[in-house]
Amino acid sequence: MERSNASGGSDISERLDTAAATSSAVSPPPPAESAADTRTRRGRRIAFGLLGLCALLVIALGALVFTHRQPPVKASSSPQASPRPDRASPPLGFADSLTDIGWQQYKPDGFSLGLPPLWIPYFKDIPNADPYLEWVATGYSDTSHPPAWLYVC
Amino acid sequence: MEWPRDVAETMFERRRLQVIADPTVVRVSEMKEIQLSDGVGYTFTTVSETPSGLNSETSYEILHEGYVYALIIDVPLKHRDEYGSLFDDIARTFEIVA
Numbered sequence: 001m002e003r004s005n006a007s008g009g010s011d012i013s014e015r016l017d018t019a020a021a022t023s024s025a026v027s028p029p030p031p032a033e034s035a036a037d038t039r040t041r042r043g044r045r046i047a048f049g050l051l052g053l054c055a056l057l058v059i060a061l062g063a064l065v066f067t068h069r070q071p072p073v074k075a076s077s078s079p080q081a082s083p084r085p086d087r088a089s090p091p092l093g094f095a096d097s098l099t100d101i102g103w104q105q106y107k108p109d110g111f112s113l114g115l116p117p118l119w120i121p122y123f124k125d126i127p128n129a130d131p132y133l134e135w136v137a138t139g140y141s142d143t144s145h146p147p148a149w150l151y152v153c
Numbered sequence: 154m155e156w157p158r159d160v161a162e163t164m165f166e167r168r169r170l171q172v173i174a175d176p177t178v179v180r181v182s183e184m185k186e187i188q189l190s191d192g193v194g195y196t197f198t199t200v201s202e203t204p205s206g207l208n209s210e211t212s213y214e215i216l217h218e219g220y221v222y223a224l225i226i227d228v229p230l231k232h233r234d235e236y237g238s239l240f241d242d243i244a245r246t247f248e249i250v251a
Contacts, residue, residue, distance in 0.1 A: 098246065107250065111222065114246030116239065 161216035165195040209233040213244040
């Protein structure tokens with residue numbers, strides 16, 4: 001009875017050992033596989049990082065080359081050459097901009113004349129003129145200007 | 154009939170010298186050319202004594218188809234400089250339409 005119990009106990013123990021050995025042989029040890037995965041993942045990360053850096057470097061170099069090939073652009077704040085009124089040759093006649101600044105054109109018989117703002121025209125004929133002279137007179141007076149007279153002979 | 158340019162210049166210079174002979178005239182500027190609407194004109198300024206004081210008279214003259222046209226602007230001498238080139242601008246608007 002006692003032996004039978006002993007042999008029975010040994011048998012169970014062997015089975016348990018065999019089962020334990022069998023089970024340990026089928027499933028791989030987890031700690032050893034996790035380290036390998038970590039190394040692989042780290043390697044992949046490094047590879048992708050290097051690849052990204054290379055791509056950024058290529059883009060930056062391309063942009064640099066593109067910028068250098070562009071023609072120089074003038075700064076918008078640079079002063080533009082604006083046409084200036086030429087005092088040496090002002091507009092002749094009266095069809096230009098004199099009316100825009102308030103001048104008026106007067107057309108007595110035989111001539112036309114432009115006068116600045118507030119100049120009051122005054123025309124009169126001068127008798128006994130030389131046959132080679134056409135005499136006409138015009139004048140202006142204005143309270144805001146010193147007395148001045150203008151004659152067209 | 155278009156007169157030669159030197160004829161006009163000689164004639165207006167003679168008129169300027171006649172103005173100098175006037176005893177009321179204090180001084181007369183040199184004559185200079187000015188481009189007018191109807192051709193080259195001539196201008197000079199005369200300062201003369203009047204009962205109201207010294208007077209400035211600026212003449213613009215042009216010979217056009219046998220006729221003389223003179224544009225004369227009078228102003229008291231003390232106000233002459235206020236007008237600057239305005240008188241020249243007025244003269245440039247002068248146009249013979251006859």
